[in-house]
Amino acid sequence: MRQTIGDFLIRRLQEVGVRHIFGVPGDYNLEFMQQLEVRGEPAWVGNCNELNASYATDAYARLNGIGALVVTHGVGALSAINGIAGAYSEHVPVILISGSLPLRAVQRGDLMHHTLADREKGNFCRMFAEVTGAQARLTPENAVVEIDRLILTAWRNKLPVYLELPSDISYLEIAVPEAPLALEMMPSExxxxxxxxxxxxxxxxxxxxxxxxxxxxxxxxxxxxxxxxxxxxxxxxxxxxxxxxxxxxxxxxxxxxxxxxxxxxxxxxxxxxxxxxxxxxxxxxxxxxxxxxxxxxxxxxxxxxxxxxxxxxxxxxxxxxxxxxxxxxxxSSGNPTTKPPARPPTKSTFVPSAEPLSQDAYWKAIQNFLQPGDVIIAEDGTSSAGFGRLTLPDDCIYVTGAFVWCSIGYATAALLGASLASPGRRHILLTGEGSLQMTVQEISTVMRHDLKPWIFVNQNQGYTVERAVLGKDAKFNDVATWRYSELPHVFSRDKKAETYVVTTSSELQKVLDAPHSGMVFVECVMNKFDAPIDLIIGGHAIAETDYGARGPQAAPNAQIALPTKPAERTVERPPR
Incomplete structure (x- = not known):
């Protein structure tokens, strides 16, 4: 059987279950993009930038079992490398396809754009060797072997891989196997x-x-x-x-x-x-x-x-x-299985009020809002710390990058990948404004694909997690206060989104109880010094670990302090 290298790569991706491909077009990958366009599947998603694409693919792969993204050489690949490193540290099988320099240019040593102007001889493969499980530059001679090797390595080891596809070989026909690629683990010794x-x-x-x-x-x-x-x-x-x-x-x-x-x-x-x-x-x-x-x-x-x-x-x-x-x-099949009764669903004791919205009330409301089968994507910081104490209903999926790689901004782009990987479920994004500002453009892609998640944004005037570590009221922990609830209307002229600003738990509960048919975006205004207890404890531990016992966190009022009693956790409405 003969097939072009690009079509064979696309075919292999389909065979292992990739239904969507993320990324950003660039001149070195356009020939492959054209083949994808003609074939019509997997579906091309298209992202606002390569970093967002890497985050979205990471979340997609967590739910789908494997994912793929396409970038262009050098600038695109390095823009994606942060998300790929996160996938490496958190064991996620992502296939990064980098449309790269024409093979003839590499062979001649031509100086090309999107390079370091150093007659590139594999330096990007070496860069990605630190954050991927395998790397390869395709040639007509090795394409079949290397495509299969990289896909199987990603799936078997649950690690990302880096594949360079030179721009002048994607349309070359080669002999390829007819049998589909089988995702099988190696048998144990x-x-x-x-x-x-x-x-x-x-x-x-x-x-x-x-x-x-x-x-x-x-x-x-x-x-x-x-x-x-x-x-x-x-x-x-x-x-x-x-x-x-x-x-x-x-x-x-x-x-x-x-x-x-x-x-x-x-x-x-x-x-x-x-x-x-x-x-x-x-x-x-x-x-x-x-x-x-x-x-x-x-x-x-x-x-x-x-x-x-x-x-x-x-x-x-x-x-x-x-x-x-x-x-x-x-x-052990001879041992009798005695399945104990399941615990009843968890509901918090929560009475909405007209008092300013607090972290405590917010998380009690979210606990009651959760349903079996939800996909929850929680950002690093306030969102992951607050959510960590909640009980997941049955069949829920929890997606976060908050505890190992900890790259803020992950969750907003991850919402896109998780939504496409698991249609038919309800998707909930929990994030803070500092993280949202990192990758907020990807909400436009969510809307472009007519997805309808719930998005909750903590508006508390900055990096709350950092205030718990060091710089309680420091300027370096402040961010610009956007009109977050208006962003969906900026990102799409045609798609409708329901947007709200809530400042009390009663207002929040009213939104949660109302019927909705589209995307729901809720800006939740809270005091900048109010934080989940686990965030404060964790922030203090980070400071001790990072700076030592005599570090700057020892100064008075350097951190958000642990509450001495519940009555002291008051919330004041921040200025708008």
Missing amino acids: WESLSTCTEMILRRLRSAKSPAFLLDLDAIRFGVAGQIMVLAERFHIKVATLNCAKGAVAESSSQYIGTYAGIGSSRATREAIEGSDCLLTVGYRRVESTSGFFTAKLPASAIHLNSHHVDTAEMTYQGVYLAELLQTVVDS
């Missing part, structure tokens, strides 16, 4: 898998207080089902790190909450730290997910990783996470 399975079952059967601790790989590798079967079969308590919220149903009686070292509830901490058979899934001791290194896991813990298992005594190499957990499930 049989002896390691067998002995590891026996070890885990032996430990579980003798344990009095077994527990699971889930990092984000439990979501990326799709193993929540096996984990909950084992949890019910062996009466295992299940906790998640903050970055893995939503990995398992929070209504399950096996679920015991978020573990974050000393930031955990007493029951959660005792269950994890006192477990005589703790199984971690993809655990990484990052300061922001381990309670600033206060996590104390038992030395006897069994650490299940994507490609190997570690214990204090031994490492089992070549054992793959999903296959291992399924083998443990199958090998």
Whole structure:
């Protein structure tokens, strides 16, 4: 079978489930873009800039299993590299296709635009080698092998990859395989898998207080089902790190909450730290997910990783996470499964009032607003800290970049990718104005594709998370106060959006209770010193970690302070 290189690449993307492609056109990728236009699918999305495209693709891949974006050489690729680095640190399979210099120009050493004027010899591949799982520049000779290698590497390892497509080869015909590309994990090494399975079952059967601790790989590798079967079969308590919220149903009686070292509830901490058979899934001791290194896991813990298992005594190499957990499930099928009753849905005790809107009232209203099946995209800072204490209804998906890469602005562009990846669900963006200003243009793309999410923006005059770290009332933590609720009308002449400004919890509740048919944009005005308690605690911990005990945060009034009693958490209406 013969096919052009560009068409073969598009075909492979379709075969692995890519239904939308994000990105920005540029002269080095236009020949590939034309092939995509003629083919008609996957659907071209088109973004306001490459950074937004990388964020949108990241969220799309989290929900869809894999995603792809197209940029142009140099300027486009480096504009996207921040989002690609985030995908690398948070284990998201993204395929970055960079339309690059003509192959003849590379071979001749011609000086071209969008380069460093240095007769480019692979320097962008080397740059991306630090933040991707694999890299390649396509040629007619290697195109088939490298396209398949990069796609499989991204999917199997849950990491982004970087693919350069020279602008003069996309229309060249080559011999290609007729068979579709099958997304299959490598099989585990049989002896390691067998002995590891026996070890885990032996430990579980003798344990009095077994527990699971889930990092984000439990979501990326799709193993929540096996984990909950084992949890019910062996009466295992299940906790998640903050970055893995939503990995398992929070209504399950096996679920015991978020573990974050000393930031955990007493029951959660005792269950994890006192477990005589703790199984971690993809655990990484990052300061922001381990309670600033206060996590104390038992030395006897069994650490299940994507490609190997570690214990204090031994490492089992070549054992793959999903296959291992399924083998443990199958090998323990004789154990009766007793599924405990689910907890009833969580509703907060919340009475709306005409008092100025506070963080406390805002999050109680949001808790009651959530429904089963929602997709919630929460920005780093106030939004992720406030949302972290809420209980997810069943079948909800939680998307955030708040705990590992922590690049503010992610959530607004991620809303686009999440919405396209999961049609038919209700999508909710929770963000702050500082983060919104980073990537706000992508709301125009959301509207261009006639998507209808809920968007909640905390308008509190600046970077609240930074005020909790250092600079409570410093000018460097201020941002311009936009008329946020008017932005949808600026971004689209034709698409209708319902926009609101709320300053009290009664006004907010009225919006939440009303019927809506289009996109809903809610600007929530709050005091700039009002913050979720976890944000304040986390901000103080960041300052201690970053600056030391004698840092500038020790000065009077340098940070948003912890409340001494609830009555002191008053809210004043900020000037408009």
